[in-house]
Amino acid sequence: MSNNTAQESSLTLIKALFDFNACNIIETHISWVLLIGKHAYKIKKPVNFGFLDFSTLEKRRFFCHEELRLNRRLAAELYLEVVPITGTPDHPQIGGIGNAIEYAVKMVRFPSGQLLSKYAQREQLSTDQIDQLADSVACFHQTIAQAGENSPYGDSANINHWFVENFDHIRPLLVDNGQKQQLQNIQQWGDSEWRYLADLMQRRKQQGHIRECHGDLHLGNMTMINGKVTLFDCIEFNPMLYWIDVISEVAFLFIDLLHFGYNRYAYHFLNRYLQHTGDYPGLALLRYYLIYRALVRAKVSLLRMAQQQDDDTVVKQARDEYTVFANLAEQLTQRRSTFLIITHGYSGSGKSTFACQLAEQIGAFQIRSDLERKRLFDYRPLEQTGSNIDSGVYTPQASIKTYLHLKELAQAVLEAGFPVIIDAAFLKAGQRDLFRQLAAGCGVPFHIINFQASDQELYRRIKQRQDDASEATVAVLHQQQRSAQPLSEHEQASVITLNTERDDVLENLLDHFGRYLQ
Template sequence: MQNDTVFDQAEIIAFLADPSTYGGGVANVERIDTHASVVFLAGARAFKLKRAVRYPFLDYSTLELRRHYCEREVAINRRTAPALYEGVVPVVLGQDGRLALGGTGTAVDYLVTMQRFDDAGLFSHLAETGGLDVDLIVQAVDEVIALHSAAEVVQPGEPSGGGAAGLYPTIANNAAELTAYSDLFGADRVADYTAAVEVAFARATDLLDRRAATGFVRHCHGDLHLANICLFEGRPTLFDAIEFSEAFACIDTLYDFAFLLMDLDVRGLGPLANRAFNRYMARNSDGAASIAGVAALPLFMSVRAAIRAIVSALTAAKLDQCAAAAARDTARDYLSAARRYLEPSRPRLMAVGGASGTGKSAVALALAPDIGGSPGALVLRTDEIRKQLAGLRDTETLPPSAYTAEHHAAVYQEMQARAAASLAAGRSCILDAVHGRPAERLQARQVAERYGAAFTGVWLEASEERLFERVTSRQNDPSDAGAEVVRRQLAAGFGAIDWLRVDADQPLDRVVGAIRGAKS
């Protein structure tokens, strides 16, 4: 990609790279380069200079534009990181002809100033070093949910990248940019990808427009990959949201979230991508209506991967030979992922049943990453659905009146409706429920048959001692079932079981291995 550089910032960059610029206590300055900015890490603070460049998607080419977008960046990112973003400071040219940070003189550029955080707390670094775990991902997803819930809804007619008309320019631009890099990616691979993404987009247009019309297009983050999440003051913090384009930031919430899922997946962290996906859907779902949106997820993840392929190619052009070669390899990997996400796969419905305490939820979550296309299967848990229908948080306890036969039937009906929506959207799913009655087990199979999905029924069995041990040791869990509930379940019996029966007294990995072996 060519850019139109209209202001020489070499002197400013040299000034910002000099430790003496920042006064005493700064012995060295670290520099981070991207295609659109240069970040200088000096002491306890970071200073971000926007490059004087113009791209088809970004224009920082004038001093006034850079000032405007510095101020915009601070305002937008204070939604999620108010303590991290300090403000904007000008680089001024004094009467003595010397540059200074702030003070009197003529402003020649502007910087976003931030509190510095430990690079080891970047989620991208944690992913590379094995430090990224389920707890951190769950906390980060909760931050995303909070942002999306509070984000301003884009109204019809307002500039945005939502709906079919809003997303297509990105797809078209990706095609043009990938074609421009045919020497890097290979002309045949680029042509194959662009044809496939056009087909996927055509299938999704009505869905994209429905989501735009029903409030799913909001002012989101816009650049939600792992390098833009850090640990700051002890919690995952989203930063570096896009400020320069409504088309990139005012988008479908699931398209925003797809960037995080794609990044985890490409890094080989599929299980964490699946946990992120299921946390987002469980905590940010209004039932079958929002689940229908996952039909667009393969397209969203593919477009995100294509964007990263282009950005990696752009970045390679600004790096030394060794680093550039690595960036080009990364770009090719992203394009491979972009194409893989568009491969169709037959959805599967798996139902995991058994008495309370058999470990159904742990088994379901362990199996989900490997069922269906990335990021894996949607897990539908009756314990969570029951709390949602009652308007309670997962860990709040329901009164006994919420466990009548009528409420029980309503919960199973809702679970099956969500499963139907998932399968209709092409997404595999797992039903995590006791399924204690033959009719409930039959209904699960019938949902799969209705949508032409493969079906697997798994029945977990464990000793009474193990069941009681597990239900009484639960903490912060959506299930309200205790020892008395287990006793009632066992006394009532479960009828004839024609599902795959698995000994759940075994360690989790052996239970999961037995199911995978039988399923294959």
């Protein structure tokens, strides 16, 4: 059966199912979703785009079962079973007897208004939803299967293939010469960047960062169910597109948040994710994958347009979406200014709180010493180490090891082309000098934010602290105050001092660092 004949037969079947069940239909460039009562039935289109081949009934059956398997990892309550469609295209029956003429994935139906993409369109996304996303994705990535060294997944040549494949699909669908030139410029950047990063891509595979991921991690594939963010609709049709570097996965959500104008949330998400995983070296690949993901979204927009050319509304929306994502890709080819900020202050002074807020406002990465110290010594973030002052993970030797580790991570972020805030007490001059030298070596501006609060407020904050990686007590605070080495006159040129008992702390930070806004 030819592709045209198969598509005509499928259209007949879909129309018959629609007429018989009086259902609603959602159409994408690769599937139809029939909404019938409390359930949804997803039927794959008989299409072959090269990167995706649903051209035969057997292939569609196989990929229905793959869709079920992969999505049950994240949304077992939504994905029920694969059901046959029997009868004839003119008189089909879902789940009937006889030979299958098509297959569908049966799912629990949920309100489309609960999609996170809808929340974003209504400007209703919340930090709680972003926190849930970061925690869920980080946990997922740390537990899913890793690609073997002998598998084809994650090889730098294959990564380059899928990057370049976007241009092959996009270019024939462009008519504007300016957009064609823009696309050519992005491709030239991608070719150069891939040659620079190819060895790192191979090392990432050896280090276990190529995993059986979701593959299509954007807000349209996330929904709220009983107050919980639930991820669904994993890619199933091509393992090359979901056996990927975890940084490629998070880049997809990051670019989608940028697309909706949630720049601050994009950095909030990625900061929280990295604080869970510690994968700061992966940032060296972030821009490459961000541009790749923007191109994927641009390509999908044009493919949808090509399929529905008679619908002027769809065509305009697709062209507008293409322009947004192509412009994002172009902007990301330009490296931004980087800088190094360290915090300074006693426990309870507000360092972590305001470093977090500043990082997401100016598009920086916040690296927390409390988390990295525990990671170094194999403790979970909220796990109590049982260490006392100058013992366990808080000995002078452990602190030296921690600050050297923080320096390595800071250097990785700076070399990746991103600004970084190191969130630690930095009460010793030698600790501060280590990072001043790093900034000088990397040729970036260096700043110290000196956070202050009254003793009474420090005591109150420490005593009220809950669910935090810090194990500081009032006794620890007293030890810090006795042993701290004050900021020198030489250091003052790099210092901004803030009283965190005031209400305008973030405003003052943004006034000072506003030149670094994204």
